[in-house]
Amino acid sequence: MDDRLTEVDASDLLRLAVEIAREAGDLARRRREEGVRIAATKSALADIVTDADREVEQLIRDRLAAARPGDGFLGEESGAERGTTDVTWVVDPIDGTVNYAYGIPHYAVSIAAVTGAPDPASWAAQAGVVFTPAVGELFHATRGGGAWLGDARLAVTERADAGALLATGFGYDPATHEGDLARVRQVMPIARDLRRAGAASLDLAYVAAGRLDGYFERGLQPWDHAAGALLVTEAGGVVGGEPGGRPGRAMTIAAGREVFDAVASAIYR
Numbered sequence: 294m295d296d297r298l299t300e301v302d303a304s305d306l307l308r309l310a311v312e313i314a315r316e317a318g319d320l321a322r323r324r325r326e327e328g329v330r331i332a333a334t335k336s337a338l339a340d341i342v343t344d345a346d347r348e349v350e351q352l353i354r355d356r357l358a359a360a361r362p363g364d365g366f367l368g369e370e371s372g373a374e375r376g377t378t379d380v381t382w383v384v385d386p387i388d389g390t391v392n393y394a395y396g397i398p399h400y401a402v403s404i405a406a407v408t409g410a411p412d413p414a415s416w417a418a419q420a421g422v423v424f425t426p427a428v429g430e431l432f433h434a435t436r437g438g439g440a441w442l443g444d445a446r447l448a449v450t451e452r453a454d455a456g457a458l459l460a461t462g463f464g465y466d467p468a469t470h471e472g473d474l475a476r477v478r479q480v481m482p483i484a485r486d487l488r489r490a491g492a493a494s495l496d497l498a499y500v501a502a503g504r505l506d507g508y509f510e511r512g513l514q515p516w517d518h519a520a521g522a523l524l525v526t527e528a529g530g531v532v533g534g535e536p537g538g539r540p541g542r543a544m545t546i547a548a549g550r551e552v553f554d555a556v557a558s559a560i561y562r
């Protein structure tokens with residue numbers, strides 16, 4: 294069964310996501326310039342949320358509800374709300390929150406529209422946007438419509454003869470770091486180098502753009518990968534998790550086929 298919306302519908306969803314991502318990103322950038330306050334911590338002391346995270350997500354939620362009142366919503370800061378249509382919006386208002394709080398200009402607004410149950414194990418991403426307010430790059434894709442940076446078509450790298458340039462991340466909970474480091478040790482023999490930039494949606498966008506050969510990380514939330522995973526698959530790449538599985542908390546791996554298989558084999562050999 295083809296779980297693709299009609300091309301018009303997916304393009305409509307993308308147009309709305311792009312418009313809202315730009316407005317939300319502008320708000321995030323202005324709040325950063327004004328000074329950022331840590332509002333609370335979540336799963337661990339290092340897992341922070343700022344007033345801007347909450348304000349930006351509320352803006353996105355309000356704009357989506359006004360434009361498509363029956364759609365569902367799943368956001369990092371305000372949680373989940375089932376809709377009456379088949380579309381759910383999966384939103385990370387400021388991905389790279391720690392970078393944002395420290396003033397490191399590497400963070401993104403990530404918005405994806407998915408259909409089916411709002412479960413990353415089964416949903417079908419139809420449109421996705423990853424927008425970097427500090428740099429002004431807007432990555433976007435629709436299912437079957439390719440992945441783009443502005444008007445430039447994106448493609449993953451197919452070979453990494455000198456070793457793969459890989460990105461990864463570490464969890465907020467210090468108790469997970471030993472396992473994360475063990476995976477780095479497993480993967481380094483196939484790598485030329487490693488990058489840890491702090492925003493999963495941008496790591497995935499960079500794989501789609503060929504700026505990275507691959508990415509792997511344990512512990513991602515659905516909003517971290519919903520839009521970026523569509524960018525990668527629409528750029529000709531592969532996104533998965535544990536062997537044969539989809540991306541999720543246990544693992545997310547994204548790359549061209551050759552590097553994907555090499556990273557998966559190194560981690561799960």
Ligand code: LIP
Pocket residue numbers: 369385387388389390391461462463464465491492493494510513514517
């Ligand atoms: C972050 C991810 C990053 C990961 C961090 C955190 P947040 O998302 O983008 O890849 O390593 O632990 O999950 O919290 O900035 O939205």
